[in-house]
Structures are given as C-alpha cells and as structure tokens.
Amino acid sequence: MKILNADQIRALDQSTIQNEPIAPINLMERAALAFVDWFVDHFSDKKTTKIFCGLGNNGGDGLAIARLLLERDYPIEIYVVRYAPRESDDFMHNHRRLKLVTDSVRYIESSDDIPSIRHNEVVIDAILGSGLSRPTEGIVKSTIEAINRAPAMVVAVDIASGLYTDQPNTSTDVIIEPDYTISFQLPKLAFILPKNGRYVGEWQIVNIRLHKRYIDLAPTPYYYTQARDARLLLRKRDRFSNKGSFGHALLLVGSYGKIGAAVLSARACLRSGVGLLTVQVPACGYAILQTAVPEAMCLPDTDEHYLTGQSAVDSLPPATFSTLGIGPGIGKNPGTLTMLRNLLPTLEKPIVIDADALNLLSEHRDLLDKLPRNSILTPHPKEFERLTQPWANDYQKLDSLRDFAKKYKVVVVLKGAYSAVATPDGDIHFNSTGNPGLSTGGTGDVLTGILTALLAQGYDPIEAAVLGVFAHGLAGDKAAEKRGPVGMTASDVIDALSWT
Numbered sequence: 001m002k003i004l005n006a007d008q009i010r011a012l013d014q015s016t017i018q019n020e021p022i023a024p025i026n027l028m029e030r031a032a033l034a035f036v037d038w039f040v041d042h043f044s045d046k047k048t049t050k051i052f053c054g055l056g057n058n059g060g061d062g063l064a065i066a067r068l069l070l071e072r073d074y075p076i077e078i079y080v081v082r083y084a085p086r087e088s089d090d091f092m093h094n095h096r097r098l099k100l101v102t103d104s105v106r107y108i109e110s111s112d113d114i115p116s117i118r119h120n121e122v123v124i125d126a127i128l129g130s131g132l133s134r135p136t137e138g139i140v141k142s143t144i145e146a147i148n149r150a151p152a153m154v155v156a157v158d159i160a161s162g163l164y165t166d167q168p169n170t171s172t173d174v175i176i177e178p179d180y181t182i183s184f185q186l187p188k189l190a191f192i193l194p195k196n197g198r199y200v201g202e203w204q205i206v207n208i209r210l211h212k213r214y215i216d217l218a219p220t221p222y223y224y225t226q227a228r229d230a231r232l233l234l235r236k237r238d239r240f241s242n243k244g245s246f247g248h249a250l251l252l253v254g255s256y257g258k259i260g261a262a263v264l265s266a267r268a269c270l271r272s273g274v275g276l277l278t279v280q281v282p283a284c285g286y287a288i289l290q291t292a293v294p295e296a297m298c299l300p301d302t303d304e305h306y307l308t309g310q311s312a313v314d315s316l317p318p319a320t321f322s323t324l325g326i327g328p329g330i331g332k333n334p335g336t337l338t339m340l341r342n343l344l345p346t347l348e349k350p351i352v353i354d355a356d357a358l359n360l361l362s363e364h365r366d367l368l369d370k371l372p373r374n375s376i377l378t379p380h381p382k383e384f385e386r387l388t389q390p391w392a393n394d395y396q397k398l399d400s401l402r403d404f405a406k407k408y409k410v411v412v413v414l415k416g417a418y419s420a421v422a423t424p425d426g427d428i429h430f431n432s433t434g435n436p437g438l439s440t441g442g443t444g445d446v447l448t449g450i451l452t453a454l455l456a457q458g459y460d461p462i463e464a465a466v467l468g469v470f471a472h473g474l475a476g477d478k479a480a481e482k483r484g485p486v487g488m489t490a491s492d493v494i495d496a497l498s499w500t
C-alpha cells in the first residue's frame with residue numbers, strides 16, 4: 001500500500017471528484033459515513049459526544065458526522081471553533097444541512113466558550129486535518145489544550161489537529177493527543193514515526209473509494225507492507241524440490257556468554273525454510289549448538305571465546321555458501337574484526353549483517369565500501385546512528401536512511417515499531433506487523449536468521465527484507481496473542497513463525 005504526501009492527498013481528492021465523478025459534498029458525506037460506521041461499532045454505548053469542528057473540510061467532515069450521529073440518536077454537542085472569518089464551501093454546505101436538524105450548534109471564539117469535558121464523555125476532533133499549514137495558535141490552541149487536559153476518550157478525524165501529515169512538528173507545537181485516529185483511504189507518514197506516537201494513538205484506515213488509478217500512478221518513495229503485499233512475495237515450493245533447492249546458509253554468530261544469540265538465529269533460519277544450515281561458533285559454543293539445534297551443522301572456531309574465521313575442522317570457503325548471516329552475539333574482539341576484514345572482499349553475493357558486525361563497520365568505515373551489493377543490514381536506531389550521525393527529527397532520520405542505502409547500495413532494515421526497509425533505489429517500506437512484546441533480547445537475532453534463510457532460498461534482497469520483516473512481526477503478534485506482550489520471548493517468536 002502506498003503512503004502519499006499532503007499535496008498528493010489533496011490532488012487525489014480532486015481526481016476522485018473529477019473522475020468518478022462525485023460532487024465534493026457527496027465525497028465528504030462518504031468520508032463522514034465511513035467514520036460513523038467505525039464510531040458506532042466502537043462506541044455503541046452512546047455516551048455524550050462533543051464534536052469540535054474547524055472551518056475547513058475537516059470541520060465539514062465533523063458537521064456531517066454530527067448530523068449522522070444525531071440520526072442514530074447519539075447525544076451530540078457540536079462546537080465550531082471560529083478562528084478565522086471564512087469557512088470552506090463544503091463546511092458551509094454541511095452547516096446548512098445540520099441547521100435543518102438541530103439549532104444547538106455552539107461557537108467557540110474565546111476561552112470562555114470552551115466547554116468542560118467529563119471523563120465519561122467522548123470527544124471527536126475535527127478542528128484541522130491534512131490542510132494544516134502552520135502551528136496552532138490562539139483559540140485553536142486553547143481548545144486543543146483543553147481537550148488534551150480532559151479525561152475523556154478522544155477520536156481524531158483523519159489526523160490529529162495540529163499534526164503535520166508529512167513534515168516535522170516542533171517540540172512547542174500544540175497538537176491533539178487522541179486515543180484513536182480514523183483516517184481516510186491511505187495511511188499518513190506522520191502515523192508511523194516514533195516521535196508522533198502520542199499524537200496518533202491507535203489508528204485505522206477507512207476506505208472511501210478514492211480514485212484508484214491516481215493512487216496507482218502517484219510517485220512515492222513510501223510504502224506500507226500489509227498481509228496482501230507480503231503474501232504476493234511468498235514463493236511456493238516445487239513438488240520435486242530437495243534440500244539443495246533451498247540453499248545452504250552459513251551463520252557466523254555467538255561469543256562466550258552469547259551463544260544464545262547463535263542458537264536463536266540458527267533456529268529461526270531453520271524455521272524459515274533454509275535447505276541446509278551451517279553455523280560457525282567459537283569453540284565454547286560447539287556442544288551447546290549441536291544439542292540445541294540438531295538440524296544445523298556446526299563449525300567450531302579455533303578460538304575458544306570469539307569468532308576468528310579459522311575453523312577447527314575442514315570447512316567450505318565462505319564464498320561457496322548461498323549466503324551468510326553475520327553478527328548476532330559476536331562481540332568486537334580484534335580477531336573478529338580481522339575475520340570480517342578478510343571475509344568481505346571474498347564475497348560477491350548479498351549477505352545479512354547485524355548487531356556487532358554493524359558496530360565494527362561503524363568503527364572501521366573503510367569496510368562499508370567492501371559490502372557485497374544489495375546486502376541486508378539490520379540496525380536498530382542506536383546502531384544506525386553509529387553508522388551515520390544523530391538526527392534532529394524522524395524525517396531527517398528517514399532522509400539519512402535513504403541516503404545510506406543509496407550510497408552503499410545496500411538494503412537497510414531500520415528496526416523498531418513499523419520497521420523501515422530502505423532500498424538502494426531510495427524507497428522505504430514500512431512494516432505493519434509487530435508489537436511492543438518484541439522489545440526483548442534476542443528478537444533481533446531471530447530476524448537475522450529469517451533474512452539469512454530467505455536470501456539462501458534465492459529471494460531478491462529487497463523482497464527478502466520486506467517479507468522477512470513482515471513474517472517476523474506477524475510471529476511476534478501470534479506470540480503476543482498466546483502469552484501477552486509481557487510474557488513472550490524470542491523463542492516464542494520462532495515457534496510462532498509460519499509461512500502460509
């Protein structure tokens with residue numbers, strides 16, 4: 001699914017009006033109906049609902065929502081925040097329609113007009129939408145502050161008032177802090193950026209049948225991966241396949257005290273369809289790995305505690321494997337750095353690089369130029385900051401992510417809620433699955449195993465990253481269903497992996 005910017009959303013609106021064709025007021029009615037359908041489902045107990053409307057089309061939506069909820073016998077109070085002398089045409093149209101069914105529209109022109117809001121009430125925020133062009137001030141700001149102070153549930157129409165759709169807010173901006181945001185047709189970039197969490201709440205998209213062809217043709221670097229996108233990437237297995245058909249992966253993982261990372265990545269790799277798996281661990285990990293992961297072959301390193309790349313038994317040269325995954329639990333021992341230095345120039349196929357392998361790259365930046373093209377790097381934000389530089393806001397972070405992927409011709413998975421997969425072409429795919437239960441040690445090692453398995457099976461690196469991150473988050477969601485986000489562990493995520 002695409003993510004479009006505010007200008008494109010406006011153009012999409014116009015394109016729908018012209019091409020369907022549909023009158024603007026009817027499109028607004030459709031949006032209001034879609035909102036109301038969601039609202040009556042979630043707030044069926046018909047609590048007193050205060051609707052705050054601005055003077056643009058978001059306010060117009062609010063007035064239409066008010067009328068539709070009155071028709072459904074909701075106890076509604078309507079407030080129009082009069083911050084400017086002019087209203088939009090569709091606001092005025094809906095204002096006239098509303099006046100036919102109720103006299104009780106109230107106007108907020110000064111702080112004295114702002115009503116008190118009680119805890120057992122619901123607030124609908126329709127003050128400002130995607131047309132926000134400057135920080136809120138004056139009576140708009142005071143109304144938002146009053147709503148944020150109130151103990152009631154708050155539902156934002158399309159986007160919280162005061163939050164920009166596709167550009168950074170400043171720390172002093174006053175913005176609605178909703179419990180829910182119900183948005184039209186497509187997600188907005190603002191919804192998936194960490195700093196905006198409190199200005200979005202739980203969000204959901206409702207379909208209002210905007211012009212599909214415009215969406216299909218609209219250029220954008222931003223995508224949102226949903227189940228149907230991931231399903232298209234998943235390959236079927238040939239009836240006559242054998243284990244040689246699905247690649248032979250090598251994982252270079254673990255150090256003394258962190259052999260668990262090796263076990264987790266190996267188990268996840270096997271649960272993600274790899275044909276054969278060899279795991280190279282420091283000698284201290286040999287018995288552990290052979291016991292915990294009997295399906296994998298194990299190469300003990302000559303070093304007892306760290307990986308040096310010297311195997312204690314006969315082994316294939318790394319370049320002969322379908323792919324490699326390197327990093328989980330390896331530490332930053334000088335011998336491990338030498339291994340990485342010797343290894344990278346010998347490789348031609350994309351590999352997966354995680355954890356301390358990434359930290360070694362940031363400390364020895366010459367190695368970045370030696371990365372096999374289209375390799376997948378999986379930093380969490382701190383690791384990515386070490387590879388680049390601190391960012392002033394989430395939008396700068398995305399620019400930095402895109403620049404890095406382009407410059408080094410790699411795929412970068414910036415992990416976190418809505419993990420972002422940046423491609424060497426400059427696109428960014430945000431993931432829709434996953435939950436805070438994944439914020440626990442070892443889940444990153446699981447992801448490395450998954451991605452290594454997908455590369456070994458011959459998936460294109462961008463597809464492997466998008467699909468692997470989706471499957472990892474989905475397994476996290478299934479683990480959370482069973483154990484709750486608090487009780488789940490990285491091992492539960494592996495157990496919940498499924499590829500159907």
Ligand SMILES: NC(=O)C1=CN([C@@H]2O[C@H](COP(=O)(O)OP(=O)(O)OC[C@H]3O[C@@H](n4cnc5c(N)ncnc54)[C@H](OP(=O)(O)O)[C@@H]3O)[C@@H](O)[C@H]2O)[C@@H](O)CC1
Nearest residue numbers: 013028031056057058128129130131132133134135136158
């Ligand atoms: N797109 C779609 O597909 C559909 C969209 N729909 C709905 O339309 C909404 C977008 O409507 P919209 O363009 O009228 O924007 P909205 O935010 O209501 O008002 C803009 C006005 O506010 C003003 N203004 C700006 N910032 C301000 C501030 N800080 N403080 C005070 N004023 C400020 C701004 O002034 P200006 O920038 O022109 O000076 C302008 O006059 C969208 O969110 C959705 O709800 C659906 O109905 C149908 C399908």
Ligand SMILES: Nc1ncnc2c1ncn2[C@@H]1O[C@H](COP(=O)(O)OP(=O)(O)O)[C@@H](O)[C@H]1O
Nearest residue numbers: 415416417434435436438439441442443444445
């Ligand atoms: N709040 C969250 N929502 C969704 N996914 C999350 C959340 N927190 C963490 N994750 C996921 O969990 C994994 C954590 O990886 P990482 O930070 O490398 O952990 P570790 O090194 O302990 O294994 C990443 O895939 C990340 O996207």
Ligand SMILES: [K+]
Nearest residue numbers: 125128159161
């Ligand atoms: K709003």
